Amino acid sequence: MPLRSILLATLLLTSCGSKGPQPGPSAPGSLREAAFPIGAAVNVNLLRSNAAYREVVTREYRSVTAENAMKFRSLHPDAATYTWTDADYLVQFARQNNARVHGHTLVWHNSLPAWVTNFQGDSAAWENLLKTHIQTVVGHFRGQVSSWDVVNEAIAEDGTLRPSVWRQHLGPDYVARAFQYAHQADPDAKLFYNDYGHEFGPTKRTAILNLVGSLKSRGIPIHGIGLQLHTNSNRADANLAAAITTAAQSGLLVHISELDVAMNPGKTAGLTWSSALAEAQKAKYQFIVQTYNALPAAQRFGLTTWNVTDADTWVRGDCSCPDWPLPFDDHYQRKPAYDGIVAGLK
Ligand code: XIL
Secondary structure (H helix, E strand, O other): OOHHHHHHHHHHHHHOOOOOOOOOOOOOOOHHHOOOOEEEEEOHHHHHHOHHHHHHHHHHOOEEEEOOOOOHHHHOOEOOEOOOHHHHHHHHHHHHOOOEEEEEEEEOOOOOOHHHHOOOOOHHHHHHHHHHHHHHHHHHOOOOOOEEEEEEOOEOOOOOEOOOHHHHHHOOOHHHHHHHHHHHHOOOOEEEEEEOOOOOOHHHHHHHHHHHHHHHHOOOOOOEEEEOOEEEOOOOHHHHHHHHHHHHOOOOEEEEEEEEEEOOOOOOOOOOOOHHHHHHHHHHHHHHHHHHHOOOHHHEEEEEEOOOOOOOOHHHHHHOOOOOOOOEOOOOOEOHHHHHHHHHOO
């Protein structure tokens, strides 16, 4: 065979070999190269309409979570209506870019439509509502969404079960049944209990670990713990480390599921960004990633930041203050925090 044909054949073999889907775009030095999946919570409207935003998500992340598009109110606004358009768009984007989709979230006390909060019915009717929602949603995305935050934020700050509509109408064991329903609808999906505040101190952390541990020992299909880790510059490294390492002691998968590092915890109205803040934030990101990276590889499900850039962070709306919690700035450029993540991966 002439040299030219051999070269051509080799090229063809390497570019369209029989190994299934082609790798997505992976810029050298992007977060896609990390040993575990790094992802972000994505705003579907921005993904559609903002090319710079989409470029960052495509280049850097191999996991995506819908910031809002898979919440109850978004997917199931009326009893008889499911709206899949935005969530399906994200799933299709992920498929094209060889990224994983983490589902967020099936059962939460927030983001409920009025028809649920106003729902009148006995406990059997409530049970049917919960089961139907979970199984319709998980069933719709079966094979495309590989993991779910089944229950989000069920534990209150004092370690008791939060008095949500679910707890009120279904009793405390609704958490276990939610996992069973999700597992029936997609036996291959990895199922997570997701919450915030593991780093606040032992009260809430212990309550969460006890809940998860008891589900596991009862044989309830739970596979992982999501640590939201909405954190800030004041949070001590020791508390962040305790959050991450105690979660791993459960033996389950650990997902840092909603990471951001707010730099204006005092909510000062006129605060401006500075290199000192940038360096402090870099150190926090590096510490968190380094601590997570030290967990057993089989338990590192991934690390997801909550939003992509400082321009689209939920923190500014939540605190009504200036803040810069993410690894990309208002102009979609990498910040020192990004270098902190990279350093933490080494
Ligand atoms: C937030 C979104 O970012 C906002 O856009 C929305 O208005 C409220 O919810 N914990 C969670 C996430 O589990 O779903 C929340 O997302 C942030 C806190």
